[in-house]
Amino acid sequence: DGGITQSPKYLFRKEGQNVTLSCEQNLNHDAMYWYRQDPGQGLRLIYYSQIVNDFQKGDIAEGYSVSREKKESFPLTVTSAQKNPTAFYLCASSIGVLTDTQYFGPGTRLTVL
Amino acid sequence: GENVEQHPSTLSVQEGDSAVIKCTYSDSASNYFPWYKQELGKRPQLIIDIRSNVGEKKDQRIAVTLNKTAKHFSLHITETQPEDSAVYFCATKGGSYIPTFGRGTSLIVHP
Numbered sequence: 197d198g199g200i201t202q203s204p205k206y207l208f209r210k211e212g213q214n215v216t217l218s219c220e221q222n223l224n225h226d227a228m229y230w231y232r233q234d235p236g237q238g239l240r241l242i243y244y245s246q247i248v249n250d251f252q253k254g255d256i257a258e259g260y261s262v263s264r265e266k267k268e269s270f271p272l273t274v275t276s277a278q279k280n281p282t283a284f285y286l287c288a289s290s291i292g293v294l295t296d297t298q299y300f301g302p303g304t305r306l307t308v309l
Numbered sequence: 310g311e312n313v314e315q316h317p318s319t320l321s322v323q324e325g326d327s328a329v330i331k332c333t334y335s336d337s338a339s340n341y342f343p344w345y346k347q348e349l350g351k352r353p354q355l356i357i358d359i360r361s362n363v364g365e366k367k368d369q370r371i372a373v374t375l376n377k378t379a380k381h382f383s384l385h386i387t388e389t390q391p392e393d394s395a396v397y398f399c400a401t402k403g404g405s406y407i408p409t410f411g412r413g414t415s416l417i418v419h420p
Contacts, residue, residue, distance in 0.1 A: 229407075236318065238398060238412040239353070254407070255310075286352065293406045295359075296341045300352040 199223040202301040209274070209281070209308050217218050217304045219273045219287035227293045228270035232256060233284040233303075242285075245270055246293045276308065282308045315411030319354050322389050323419050330414045332399035333381040339403035340375040342375060342382045347396045347413075357384070357399075389418045 200221045201252055209215045219228065230242040241254030245264040259278025270289075274281045287301040312335040312375045322328050332342075340361040345353035359373045359382065366373050370389075375382040386393055399411040 231410075236412060238315075239410040241407060244407060294342070296358065296402060297355060298343075298408065300354070302352050303350075 200287060200289055200299055200301040202302060202304050205302065207304055207306045209306065210228050211308055212262075212276045214273055214275050215283055216308065217274070217287075217306070219270045219272065219301055220268055221270075221289045221299075221301075222268060223289060223299065225289035225299075226267070227290045227295070228264070229288040229290075229298065230254075230260075230262065230270070230272045231286045231288065233286055239286065242272065244293070277300070281306055310404060310405065311339065311401055311409040313399065313401055313409050313411045315414055317414060318412065319415045319417070321417045321419065324389060324391060326389055327359045327410060328384075328386045328393070328416055328418075330384045330387050330397055330399070330416070332383070332401075332411050333379075334401045334409075335380065336401065336403040336405075337380070339380075339401040341402040341408075342373065343400050343402075343408070344371075344384045346374060347398065349395075353398060365393065386416075389416075391418050391420050394418045 204263045229244040231239040240256050242260050243262045245251040261273045285304045288298040290298045315332045325362035346356045347353040370387045372385045396413045396415050398413050400408045402408045
């Protein structure tokens with residue numbers, strides 16, 4: 197899991213602003229995922245991508261957007277349309293969607309002021 | 310879609326005791342069942358997993374059991390130590406190929 201990095205570790209945002217969270221992996225994995233973690237809620241899937249230039253909505257995609265222009269990178273933008281963006285965001289990757297094991301990044305804690 | 314329920318939400322034990330966390334799922338097509346450990350402020354890390362063709366798997370002090378008929382699987386930790394204190398998540402993966410996670414169990418091991 198050391199091959200997945202997220203930046204920044206902490207992020208503060210004012211209401212009404214968009215903000216982009218970075219996720220990079222050097223594991224040569226095809227599949228990448230974004231999860232949101234809130235206390236007592238477990239991990240909820242925001243978006244996932246099986247391959248470059250393709251991505252699919254997860255369970256809570258509203259107010260978020262992603263891109264997958266490169267295999268190594270899967271940035272997440274939290275838009276002003278997301279009503280409760282304060283949370284811990286985790287990126288993950290796996291060899292493929294059909295492959296079992298996911299590897300997680302260290303996470304970004306986003307706080308809206 | 311898949312529904313995964315995890316119990317208990319909090320588990321407090323004395324050092325040396327055993328801890329058991331149980332998850333139930335709804336999708337009969339689920340065939341992969343991982344368990345993750347997440348320490349405070351850190352990333353989830355896979356600690357053990359089991360596939361549907363196996364009923365039990367052990368790795369030192371941890372074990373996972375699977376009952377496909379009843380659609381539940383459990384994590385067992387024996388001889389608990391303070392460093393076992395963390396949040397544990399179960400997950401399933403089935404026909405949709407996208408994992409579904411339980412809500413987590415906060416395990417507290419008292420010295």
